[in-house]
Structure formats: C-alpha cells, structure tokens
Amino acid sequence: MPGNPNEIKLVNNAMSNVTRRKIMNFLSTGDKSTEEVGGEVGKSMLDFHLKLLQQASLIEMGEGTVKLSEYGRNFLKEKEEKSMDKTADLSQVKSIDVTEVRQLLPCIADSSKFRVIANIAPPLGGTLKVFEPLFPRGKYSDKINALIIQKGEIITTIYGTGKVTMTMIKSEGEAKESLQNLKSTINDAIVKGVAPAPREKVRVExxxxxxxxxxxxxxxxxxxxxxxxxxxxxxxxxxxxxxxxxxxxxxxxxxxxxxxxxxxx
Missing domain, CATH: 1.10.15.40 (Electron transport complex subunit B, putative Fe-S cluster)
Structure with a gap:
C-alpha cells in the first residue's frame, strides 16, 4: 500500500486527471473489461491512463479486465467520507445582489466585444468554493480565491472580494442578463441552505x-x-x-x- 513520499506522489499524479478519476468511479461499481472502461471514458490514451493508475497501486489488471485494488477501494471510501464531512452549510450565508456594473471596456482579443467589471454584495469570501458544483464549467482557484466559470466564449471570474469580471460580452444588456443569471443561481443555492455535492468535472479532450x-x-x-x-x-x-x-x-x-x-x- 502506498505510504512513502514517492508512492504518494504517484497516487496524487494519477488522481489529478479527470479521466482517471472517472475510471476509478466507474470501477467502484465492480470489475470491468477494458472494452467497458473504454466505452465509458473514451479510448483516447486509455492505455496510458490505466498504466498510471496501476503504477499508483489503485487498480489491478488481468487478461482484458480491470478492477480496483484493495488500496483503490479504501482510497475511494476515504475520499467519499471526507466529501460528506465537508458538506457546506449555507444557512448563515446572505443572498447576494449585483450592486453595479462599474466598467465596460473593449476586449483585448476582440475589440467588437467587451470586458465587464462588476460588483456583488455582500462578498462571498471563502464560501465561493462550495458554489463550484453549480456551474458545469466552474473551477475554484485557491490561489486567487476566485470562482472561474466558462460558458461558450464568455469567461466569468467571481472573486471573494465581491469583484466580478466577464470577457467576450456582446453588449451591456448581455452583461446585465448574465449577471442576473449568476445571482439567481447562487441565491437559489443559498435559499436551499446547502450547496450541491461536488460533481465530476467536465471531460476535456x-x-x-x-x-x-x-x-x-x-x-x-x-x-x-x-x-x-x-x-x-x-x-x-x-x-x-x-x-x-x-x-x-x-x-x-x-x-x-x-x-x-x-x-x-
């Protein structure tokens, strides 16, 4: 079972990729054939992903079959328990409002579109992370304490300070509509009192x-x-x-x- 720093590094590397995490979750329902795994996650680089998981002692491979190792099963169980422990209680979080659209500037990459700087209040601070599952292409960054959301060409970044930036916006009207949708999505979760459980991230090819x-x-x-x-x-x-x-x-x-x-x- 992995324990020394090098082995732990192998596990962290193996689980840092969304496809490999999806393989692990798929195997949690039982042993699978390599064909079944390929059908679930795609055959692109499948051998590479399986090799990394095997090197990390998370899976065992036989003649055309794949299954979780004992360590792999324990790893997923521990991860699930930690996830349940971190369920966010939002009962004390206040609903937000868009206080102003402060700037509407030409986009650097496309001068026909705009970059928007707005403000929401009250600031969400450290609770931003729990809202990540609300957005299919949402990713929280600890480094900048911000939630980054991609929808088509538009990239929205919500900072813990309350600042919001949006790129590739066609007009002020679109900016206000997007901000209103953002506000409604977050406030709906706050009204329910508990943020949705973490979800598997979108797959990137x-x-x-x-x-x-x-x-x-x-x-x-x-x-x-x-x-x-x-x-x-x-x-x-x-x-x-x-x-x-x-x-x-x-x-x-x-x-x-x-x-x-x-x-x-």
Missing part, C-alpha cells in the same frame, strides 16, 4: 486544448507539434507557460480559455 493553441508547430515548447503539446498538457507532463507564443497579444483570448480548460485536468 486533447483536441479541445489544441483548438486554442497557436497551431504554428513552432517547437518553442520543446515538442514536435502543438497537438503533441496538447497531449503532454493532458498528462501533466507539460505546463501552459512553455507555450511562449501565447504571451503575444493576438493570443490573449486563447490563453484565457486554455487557463480555464487546463484547470479541469
């Missing part, structure tokens, strides 16, 4: 990441092509910072979308 890369195959990241770089991002073997062309102003929107997408990996 390498092609979705590749779509927002420069696609120049310049090799500055050390990889042969942008698609190879996308695969390395998916497996955690590369970081977004290695793609230096993304720092150019013409790729500002691409970088913003990629930062959201890679947060799900």
């Amino acid at each position: 390498p092609m979705e990441i590749y779509k927002y890369l420069p696609q120049t195959n310049c090799g500055k990241c050390g990889e042969q092509s942008c698609y190879t770089f996308a695969i390395k991002l998916m497996s955690g073997e590369a970081s977004l910072e290695k793609c230096t062309p993304l720092k150019e102003s013409q790729y500002a929107l691409n970088q913003e979308h990629l930062q959201v997408l890679t947060a799900y990996i």
Whole structure:
C-alpha cells in the first residue's frame, strides 16, 4: 500500500486527471473489461491512463479486465467520507445582489466585444468554493480565491472580494442578463441552505486544448507539434507557460480559455 513520499506522489499524479478519476468511479461499481472502461471514458490514451493508475497501486489488471485494488477501494471510501464531512452549510450565508456594473471596456482579443467589471454584495469570501458544483464549467482557484466559470466564449471570474469580471460580452444588456443569471443561481443555492455535492468535472479532450493553441508547430515548447503539446498538457507532463507564443497579444483570448480548460485536468 502506498505510504512513502514517492508512492504518494504517484497516487496524487494519477488522481489529478479527470479521466482517471472517472475510471476509478466507474470501477467502484465492480470489475470491468477494458472494452467497458473504454466505452465509458473514451479510448483516447486509455492505455496510458490505466498504466498510471496501476503504477499508483489503485487498480489491478488481468487478461482484458480491470478492477480496483484493495488500496483503490479504501482510497475511494476515504475520499467519499471526507466529501460528506465537508458538506457546506449555507444557512448563515446572505443572498447576494449585483450592486453595479462599474466598467465596460473593449476586449483585448476582440475589440467588437467587451470586458465587464462588476460588483456583488455582500462578498462571498471563502464560501465561493462550495458554489463550484453549480456551474458545469466552474473551477475554484485557491490561489486567487476566485470562482472561474466558462460558458461558450464568455469567461466569468467571481472573486471573494465581491469583484466580478466577464470577457467576450456582446453588449451591456448581455452583461446585465448574465449577471442576473449568476445571482439567481447562487441565491437559489443559498435559499436551499446547502450547496450541491461536488460533481465530476467536465471531460476535456486533447483536441479541445489544441483548438486554442497557436497551431504554428513552432517547437518553442520543446515538442514536435502543438497537438503533441496538447497531449503532454493532458498528462501533466507539460505546463501552459512553455507555450511562449501565447504571451503575444493576438493570443490573449486563447490563453484565457486554455487557463480555464487546463484547470479541469
């Protein structure tokens, strides 16, 4: 059973990917064939994902079959118990209101659209994290104490301080409508008193990441092509910072979308 730092690192790496977490949850219902696992999570990089889970002692593999190891079953059980312990009580949280839309500025990446800066009150502070499950493409960042939400081209960031930013907005009317929907979604959860249970994050495919890369195959990241770089991002073997062309102003929107997408990996 994993116990030393290197083994723990293998487990953390294995469970850092949404596809591998989905495989573990799928196996929790019983032993499966590799075909069944591929049908559930997709066959793209399946061998790679299974290999990492096996190296971490989370699964055992036989002749065309996959099952949770004893450690894997205990790991999921412990994770479930911790999740139940962290169920958020929102009974003391006050409903929010949009107090103002303070700025409507041209987007850097697309001058025909706008970047919006608004305010909500009262600030949600540290309780922001529990609202993450409300949004299919929502990701809470401990680093900046903010909830980042992607819906189509629009990226909304809610900070614990009450500040809200939105990109790729078509008009002030769309901004106000989006903010109103945001307010209603959060307040509905507050009225119920308990935030929804954590949910499995959306699955991100390498092609979705590749779509927002420069696609120049310049090799500055050390990889042969942008698609190879996308695969390395998916497996955690590369970081977004290695793609230096993304720092150019013409790729500002691409970088913003990629930062959201890679947060799900």
